[in-house]
Amino acid sequence: xxxxxxxxxxxxxxxxxxxxxxxxxxxxxxxxxxxxxxxxxxxxxxxxxxxxxxxxxxxxxxxxxxxxxxxxxxxxxxxxxxxxxxxxxxxxxxxxxxxxxxxxxxxxxxxxxxxxxxxxxxxxxxxxxxxxxxxxxxxxxxxxxxxxxxxxxxxxxxxxxxxxxxxxxxxxxxxxxxxxxxxxxxxxxxxxxxxxxxxxxxxxxxxxxxxxxxxxxxxxxxxxxxxxxxxxxxxxxxxxxxxxxxxxxxxxxxxxxxxxxxxxxxxxxxxxxxxxxxxxxxxxxxxxxxxxxxxxxxxxxxxxx
Amino acid sequence: xxxxxxxxxxxxxxxxxxxxxxxxxxxxxxxxxxxxxxxxxxxxxxxxxxxxxxxxxxxxxxxxxxxxxxxxxxxxxxxxxxxxxxxxxxxxxxxxxxxxxxxxxxxxxxxxxxxxxxxxxxxxxxxxxxxxxxxxxxxxxxxxxxxxxxxxxxxxxxxxxxxxxxxxxxxxxxxxxxxxxxxxxxxxxxxxxxxxxxxxxxxxxxxxxxxxxxxxxxxxxxxxxxxxxxxxxxxxxxxxxxxxxxxxxxxxxxxxxxxxxxxxxxxxxxxxxxxxxxxxxxxxxxxxxxxxxxxxxxxxxxxxxxxxxxxxxxxxxxxxxxxxxxxxxxxxxxxxxxxxxxxxxxxxxxxxxxxxxxxxxxxxxxxxxxxxxxxx
Numbered sequence: 001x002x003x004x005x006x007x008x009x010x011x012x013x014x015x016x017x018x019x020x021x022x023x024x025x026x027x028x029x030x031x032x033x034x035x036x037x038x039x040x041x042x043x044x045x046x047x048x049x050x051x052x053x054x055x056x057x058x059x060x061x062x063x064x065x066x067x068x069x070x071x072x073x074x075x076x077x078x079x080x081x082x083x084x085x086x087x088x089x090x091x092x093x094x095x096x097x098x099x100x101x102x103x104x105x106x107x108x109x110x111x112x113x114x115x116x117x118x119x120x121x122x123x124x125x126x127x128x129x130x131x132x133x134x135x136x137x138x139x140x141x142x143x144x145x146x147x148x149x150x151x152x153x154x155x156x157x158x159x160x161x162x163x164x165x166x167x168x169x170x171x172x173x174x175x176x177x178x179x180x181x182x183x184x185x186x187x188x189x190x191x192x193x194x195x196x197x198x199x200x201x202x203x204x205x206x207x208x209x210x211x212x213x214x215x216x217x218x219x220x221x222x223x224x225x226x227x228x229x230x231x232x233x234x235x236x237x238x239x240x241x242x243x244x245x246x247x248x249x250x251x252x253x254x255x256x257x258x259x260x261x262x263x264x265x266x267x268x269x270x271x272x273x274x275x276x277x278x279x280x281x282x283x284x285x286x287x288x289x290x291x292x293x294x295x296x297x298x299x300x301x302x303x304x305x
Numbered sequence: 306x307x308x309x310x311x312x313x314x315x316x317x318x319x320x321x322x323x324x325x326x327x328x329x330x331x332x333x334x335x336x337x338x339x340x341x342x343x344x345x346x347x348x349x350x351x352x353x354x355x356x357x358x359x360x361x362x363x364x365x366x367x368x369x370x371x372x373x374x375x376x377x378x379x380x381x382x383x384x385x386x387x388x389x390x391x392x393x394x395x396x397x398x399x400x401x402x403x404x405x406x407x408x409x410x411x412x413x414x415x416x417x418x419x420x421x422x423x424x425x426x427x428x429x430x431x432x433x434x435x436x437x438x439x440x441x442x443x444x445x446x447x448x449x450x451x452x453x454x455x456x457x458x459x460x461x462x463x464x465x466x467x468x469x470x471x472x473x474x475x476x477x478x479x480x481x482x483x484x485x486x487x488x489x490x491x492x493x494x495x496x497x498x499x500x501x502x503x504x505x506x507x508x509x510x511x512x513x514x515x516x517x518x519x520x521x522x523x524x525x526x527x528x529x530x531x532x533x534x535x536x537x538x539x540x541x542x543x544x545x546x547x548x549x550x551x552x553x554x555x556x557x558x559x560x561x562x563x564x565x566x567x568x569x570x571x572x573x574x575x576x577x578x579x580x581x582x583x584x585x586x587x588x589x590x591x592x593x594x595x596x597x598x599x600x601x602x603x604x605x606x607x608x609x610x611x612x613x614x615x616x617x618x619x620x621x622x623x624x625x626x627x628x629x630x631x632x633x634x635x636x637x638x639x640x641x642x643x644x645x646x647x648x649x650x651x652x653x654x655x656x657x658x659x660x661x662x663x664x665x666x667x668x669x670x671x672x673x674x675x676x677x678x679x680x681x
Contacts (some may be wrong), residue, residue, distance in 0.1 A: 057338060058339040112379060
C-alpha cells in the first residue's frame, strides 16, 4: 500500500475531492474528504507515513471539510466540518483547514469512544513499556511527547491516551502532534529533522503547527503497549530538572480528573484507573530544558529495566 | 392483525431497510457487510437510534457475537453513554425531590424520566436530554419559586424569551442547577395553549400513578402513549423523528399486554380530544415497526381520526421526513418538499398565524441586533 507522501499532489487533491482517502490511526479508522485545495499538501506532510487505504469498509469517523462561500463574502471563504449529515460546530476561517480537521476529528472521536477510557495525555513506548504523559494546561505535554518520540520512543498518541478498560493496555490513536506557539521553535531546534506541517497563526489555541508521526510509530500503530510509568510534566522556566515519585492516591486523583470520560464510564472507569495506578509508578517531572527532561526519562526507563 | 401492513403504504428507503430489520429482529447481524454497517451506524447515530440498536443486539447473544469488532465498539460506547445519562436523570430527580417534597407538591414525570422511573426496557435504549415535569398550573409559581430558592437558574434570562414562554408556551423557561448536566423543563400542559388541541392537564395529573418511592408520579400508561403521539404529530415537524415512533412502539408493546389498556387508550384520547395524533401514531407504528395494535382500534378511532385526504397526504409525506437521507447523498427534491410541508404544518398546528408572524418578527429583529453587535 502506498503512503500518503508517495502520492502526487494532484492525485491526492483529486482523491480528497472525489471518493476520499481512508486512514487507519490505530484504534480508529477515518475517511477524509475535502474540496479545500490547500489541505492536500498539508495532509501529505503531517500524515505522510500513513498508508492510503481504499475508502471502503467501516469507518469510525467520515468527515468532509468543505469551503463555504456566502454571498457578500466572496473573498473570505469559510470552512465547514460536515459529518454524517450534520455540521456540529460553527464555521472556521478559510485558512485553518488542518486545525479544523484535527479539532473536528478529536471532537467526534471523543464523542464516540466511551468504550475506552480516554486520558488527556500523550503516550510513548519503548521496549514494550509505555509512559503516559497527562496534560495540564501549559505543562508542555505535547512538547515533551514530541521530544521523546524524536529520541527513539514510539509514539502512540498525543491528545488521547486510549486505555482499554478490559485488558488495561494502551492503544495507539496516532495523529500528528499539535505544537503550539513557542513549542514549534523549541522542537525545530531540538530535532531539526522533524517533519512539521504549515504554521497556522492565531487559531483559538494560538499559533499551531503539527509534527508528523515517524515511520516506525506508524508501522506499529496496531500494537498495544503496557503502561509502565505515568509522568506529569511541569514546565517551569529556569527550574532545575526534578523527577519526584508520586503516591498512588495522588496519581489516581490526577489521572481521573484528567480524563475526558472517567465519569461516563462509571465503575469501569474507576476499575481501569485503579488498575493503572497499581501497575505503574507515578512521577512529577519539573523541567526547563527539553534535553535534560528527555535524558531524565530515558534514564528512568534504563534504571527500571 | 396489522391493518396497514397489508396496505403497505410505507416502503422504507434502501438504506433504512437494514436498520429497521435489526430493530425488528428480522435481519441477522452476520449477513451485513462492513459497508452496510457503515451506513447503518451513521444513519442510526443521526436518528439518535444507536443506543436502541445496540440494546436490542446485545439482548441476543448470537446477534451480538456476529457484530464485527470495530462496529461493536460504537454500540458499546453508545450503551455506556446511555447508562451514564440515565444515572444523571436519577440524580436530577433526587435534587427535585429534595426541593419540592416538603411540603409535597404533586409532580408528574414526563417522557424519558418517566420511563426511567418505571424502569421500562425503553429507559435503557434512549438518551434523555432533559428532565420534564408536569405540575398543576395553579402551583406553577410556587414550584418555580421553590426551585429557584433551591438553586435552579433560568437558562433564558432574556425578557422577551421569559414573556414568550409564560404567555404562549406550555412550560416555564428552562432551568438548570449550576454544575448539573440536565435541563429542567417544568410543564403545566403537554401542548402549548396556542395550538389547536387542548389536553386536559388537570385530568392528566389526576390520572397519574404514584411511584413506589412515594413522591413522583408517572402519567397513566394510556397518557404516556398519547403524550408521545402528540409530541410527535402535533408539536413537531416530524423531521428525523423515527426515534419517537420507536418510543411509541415500545410503550405499546409494554403496556398493551394489560387487557384494559386499549379501552383506556381510546377513552383517554377522547377526553383530551387527541384522537388524530393517536391515529397517526398507531398507523405509522403498525406500518413501520409492526406495532401490535388490534384492528378494532382503528375502527373505534375512525370517525375522530384524520379524514381520507389528510391521511393520504401524511402517508405520502411521513416516509420522506421521519428518516434521514442516505449519509452519502443530499436529500431529493421530493424529500425537501415533504419536509417543508410538514414544517409548515407544524406551525399551523402550534399557533395562530398572527402570533406566528409576531414571534417571527421578534426573532428576526433580535437576530439582526445580535449580528450587528457582533460586527461592531
